[in-house]
Amino acid sequence: MVYHPIKTGIRTVSSAVGGMVRETVLPAGVDVTKPLIPPLRTPTAADNDEAYGKLAYDLYSDTVTLPTEAMRKAMAEAVCADEVHQVHPPTVLFQEQIAQLTGKEAALFMPSGTLSNQLALHLHILQACGPASVLCDQRAHVYQFETGGMAYHSRAATQTVAPSNGHHLTLEDVQQHATIEEDQHYSLTRVISLENTLNGLVFPQEEIGRISAWAREQGLAMHLDGARLWNAAAETGLSLAELCAPFDTVSLCLSKGLGAPVGSILVGPRAMIERARKFRKLFGAGMRQLGVLTAAAHVAVHDTFPQLRRTHDLARRCAHMLAARGIPLTVPCETNMVWFDAVAAGYDPDEIAQRAKALDPPMTVRCPRMVFHYQIRDDAVERLAGILDAMDASKKTE
Ligand SMILES: Cc1ncc(COP(=O)(O)O)c(C=O)c1O
Numbered sequence: 001m002v003y004h005p006i007k008t009g010i011r012t013v014s015s016a017v018g019g020m021v022r023e024t025v026l027p028a029g030v031d032v033t034k035p036l037i038p039p040l041r042t043p044t045a046a047d048n049d050e051a052y053g054k055l056a057y058d059l060y061s062d063t064v065t066l067p068t069e070a071m072r073k074a075m076a077e078a079v080c081a082d083e084v085h086q087v088h089p090p091t092v093l094f095q096e097q098i099a100q101l102t103g104k105e106a107a108l109f110m111p112s113g114t115l116s117n118q119l120a121l122h123l124h125i126l127q128a129c130g131p132a133s134v135l136c137d138q139r140a141h142v143y144q145f146e147t148g149g150m151a152y153h154s155r156a157a158t159q160t161v162a163p164s165n166g167h168h169l170t171l172e173d174v175q176q177h178a179t180i181e182e183d184q185h186y187s188l189t190r191v192i193s194l195e196n197t198l199n200g201l202v203f204p205q206e207e208i209g210r211i212s213a214w215a216r217e218q219g220l221a222m223h224l225d226g227a228r229l230w231n232a233a234a235e236t237g238l239s240l241a242e243l244c245a246p247f248d249t250v251s252l253c254l255s256k257g258l259g260a261p262v263g264s265i266l267v268g269p270r271a272m273i274e275r276a277r278k279f280r281k282l283f284g285a286g287m288r289q290l291g292v293l294t295a296a297a298h299v300a301v302h303d304t305f306p307q308l309r310r311t312h313d314l315a316r317r318c319a320h321m322l323a324a325r326g327i328p329l330t331v332p333c334e335t336n337m338v339w340f341d342a343v344a345a346g347y348d349p350d351e352i353a354q355r356a357k358a359l360d361p362p363m364t365v366r367c368p369r370m371v372f373h374y375q376i377r378d379d380a381v382e383r384l385a386g387i388l389d390a391m392d393a394s395k396k397t398e
Helices: 045-055 069-077 089-102 113-126 149-154 171-177 205-218 229-236 240-244 270-282 291-324 349-358 380-397
Strands: 006-008 011-013 106-110 132-137 157-161 188-195 221-226 249-253 264-268 329-331 337-340 369-371
Touching: 069 291, 089 106, 089 240, 089 249, 089 264, 089 291, 106 113, 106 270, 106 291, 113 132, 113 149, 113 188, 113 221, 113 249, 113 264, 113 270, 149 157, 157 171, 171 205, 188 205, 205 221, 221 229, 221 240, 229 240, 229 249, 229 291, 264 270, 291 329, 291 337, 291 369, 291 380, 349 380
Parallel strands: 132 157, 132 188, 188 221, 221 249
Antiparallel strands: 006 011, 106 264, 249 264, 329 337, 337 369
């Protein structure tokens, strides 16, 4: 191949060594040694106070948490290495520790719960020899909120089931909707995907055991969306290993209740996790200096898990406060979520949200769901009660 002299701006410059080494002269006035953008503005103490102050009353979700001092320190001090080459000992160790905690052979850090769930389901579906289905609760995140990923990534049909008891799927629900017998009209069920907690509800472990035992008899795979399995563990006292035992694969989120800035972790059999690593790369999510994130995640597991129970107590206190005012709960409050119907009790949800926003510091309250995270202050419930009191008072004067 012949390399020609390069034209840059107005000047033509020569190339050397048979055209393999090039030296160009920049156009007059161009300086590429200057930064492209202004320096990063360091947040002030006031910026931090504002962000963390707002967070203390932000009931939007448990995804809104901010990294603690300890997490920031761990991130700043992390000595990283290129994790695509699996050469970062703290990340390898963190994954091993989570695998051990959950009683699985291996674990893999993922950038999100969605990727973690969808990759696991994809790998299960790949093992089917024809058209295949995933059976899940009709409220499941993998079905409702993952952008149609099961159809898009895995060409899987979805068998959605409404739990007959309104709380959790039973073995009988699953048996009624799963397709086990070969029939040209149907795609066979390949995976049963459960979620714990789901809308804050704890899935009874005994029922999971029944479903899993039957699924194994049928040769079906069991996946768990355990984005908030930590909450189930904190609420029931069951170990993560006990909660994960009935499943082949489990996805646990680090960035929900535990408060890590980013990340989920997929656990399962070693061979499957190795494949997941390959597919993670295929989907463009091989992460290089991942140590910054696993350091924060490590702190999150260590420091935040012991605080989850308090978030459940707060949620329950809030649920009692609402119920005492005649505001119906639409889903039982079992962990950190409070589902309520303000309209049924004559409260305008928009007015609640506006009044909450106008407080100093502001509160974020959204109907029909409030979520308690570990950075919520204890007096959030009283402040919310104050908003409802003010609304009652203004109704009386109307
Ligand atoms: C139950 C559940 N599973 C999975 C996810 C997906 O997590 P991510 O937002 O990290 O993709 C979420 C997100 O809120 C969730 O609530």
